[in-house]
Amino acid sequence: MFESLEERPTDAIMALMALAKADTNPNKIDLGVGVYKSDDGATPIMRAVKQAEGLYLTEEATKSYVSTIGNADFRKTMLDLIFGADYPALREDRIASAQSTGGSGALRLGAELIKSSGKEPSVWVPTPTWANHEPLIGSAGLQIKSYPYYNRETLGVDFEDMLDHLRQNAKPGDAVVLHGCCHNPTGADLSPDQWDRTAEFLRDNQLVPFIDLAYFGLGHGLTEDTYGLRKVGETCPEVLLAASCSKNFALYKERVGLVAAITTSADQARVVQGQFGALQRRLTSMPPDHGAALVARILDDAALRDVWLEELTEMRGRIKDLRKDLSDALRVQGAEAMAAAIIDQNGMFSTLPLSVEQVHRLRSEHSVYMTNSGRINIAGANSTNIPALADAILKVL
Numbered sequence: 139m140f141e142s143l144e145e146r147p148t149d150a151i152m153a154l155m156a157l158a159k160a161d162t163n164p165n166k167i168d169l170g171v172g173v174y175k176s177d178d179g180a181t182p183i184m185r186a187v188k189q190a191e192g193l194y195l196t197e198e199a200t201k202s203y204v205s206t207i208g209n210a211d212f213r214k215t216m217l218d219l220i221f222g223a224d225y226p227a228l229r230e231d232r233i234a235s236a237q238s239t240g241g242s243g244a245l246r247l248g249a250e251l252i253k254s255s256g257k258e259p260s261v262w263v264p265t266p267t268w269a270n271h272e273p274l275i276g277s278a279g280l281q282i283k284s285y286p287y288y289n290r291e292t293l294g295v296d297f298e299d300m301l302d303h304l305r306q307n308a309k310p311g312d313a314v315v316l317h318g319c320c321h322n323p324t325g326a327d328l329s330p331d332q333w334d335r336t337a338e339f340l341r342d343n344q345l346v347p348f349i350d351l352a353y354f355g356l357g358h359g360l361t362e363d364t365y366g367l368r369k370v371g372e373t374c375p376e377v378l379l380a381a382s383c384s385k386n387f388a389l390y391k392e393r394v395g396l397v398a399a400i401t402t403s404a405d406q407a408r409v410v411q412g413q414f415g416a417l418q419r420r421l422t423s424m425p426p427d428h429g430a431a432l433v434a435r436i437l438d439d440a441a442l443r444d445v446w447l448e449e450l451t452e453m454r455g456r457i458k459d460l461r462k463d464l465s466d467a468l469r470v471q472g473a474e475a476m477a478a479a480i481i482d483q484n485g486m487f488s489t490l491p492l493s494v495e496q497v498h499r500l501r502s503e504h505s506v507y508m509t510n511s512g513r514i515n516i517a518g519a520n521s522t523n524i525p526a527l528a529d530a531i532l533k534v535l
């Protein structure tokens with residue numbers, strides 16, 4: 139059987155990680171992989187997570203199975219965190235949810251739910267988008283189509299083009315993937331006004347928003363970063379959400395996520411919830427509990443929650459400071475637009491207007507690592523190497 143299998147190319151990000159790791163230059167700058175790093179280059183366990191883990195170890199009474207829709211406390215505390223306890227759809231029990239294996243698992247469950255509707259809609263993703271959207275969603279058997287989003291000339295969102303393209307090409311019932319905040323790979327987000335218009339546009343064209351919320355809390359703040367989601371949830375009858383706790387709780391390897399669907403009635407939500415359970419059972423049976431239990435412990439406990447919020451605020455502030463420092467260092471003739479975009483963009487990522495050849499020169503001549511598309515994870519830099527990074531970028535321009 140196995141002899142008929144073909145060798146698969148190594149995942150581009152994994153290959154980039156290996157290249158950066160093998161580089162012996164002590165001053166190398168790795169802006170490749172999408173994990174938050176502190177000033178010393180580490181990806182630490184958050185203080186609240188460490189504390190919750192200590193408590194949980196003594197409190198945990200069993201390792202028995204939990205449920206196909208995961209940890210109930212996690213689902214409740216996460217929905218309250220994301221939407222706010224007073225959110226109409228939440229108060230009216232119109233939101234179905236399931237814990238998932240990371241944000242990726244949530245995207246896949248959302249895609250499987252769409253597929254189960256039997257309506258064969260297309261799923262629209264922005265250009266560019268996270269490289270794993272197409273494999274994760276497409277593998278559920280859905281057709282993926284692209285809409286214009288980022289303009290590499292203006293280094294901003296092509297908002298009117300995006301709406302025009304969807305208006306002309308999407309059909310009622312299609313789903314539209316939108317990054318809730320901190321767009322990966324560009325950092326170019328919709329403004330609140332643009333979210334308002336997008337929500338009305340989606341409603342008027344009978345399109346279903348599928349919001350990928352992988353970085354909330356790391357952009358402008360928890361409330362600001364969920365504005366778009368809440369807006370579409372108030373405007374459109376049906377919304378899908380894939381949320382991740384990988385970045386904002388730094389729980390990457392624990393694989394913690396939440397899939398949710400805003401529906402039109404409590405009855406409908408019950409049906410969707412049952413579907414989530416059945417779909418998860420079919421795919422992996424159940425999500426892992428450990429990380430989700432820690433998130434629930436933190437969100438349920440006022441003191442731990444404060445510790446978490448404080449560190450999240452520090453992380454967000456550090457990203458903003460790095461953006462400002464890099465932007466200032468690049469503000470020279472010929473690079474003004476890039477400098478301005480870096481400060482306007484949001485979250486860990488920006489896509490620099492560099493050719494593949496320039497990206498490769500940065501690697502070979504300056505030990506600066508980023509994806510071929512020019513995407514940088516700004517949190518991979520630190521307070522001391524920003525001048526060298528800016529210098530290297532300016533040299534290859």
Ligand SMILES: Cc1ncc(COP(=O)(O)O)c(C=O)c1O
Nearest residue numbers: 172240241242268322352382384
């Ligand atoms: C845009 C986007 N969505 C979803 C995810 C999924 O995250 P995870 O499955 O690690 O929770 C990521 C991770 O990098 C991402 O960048």
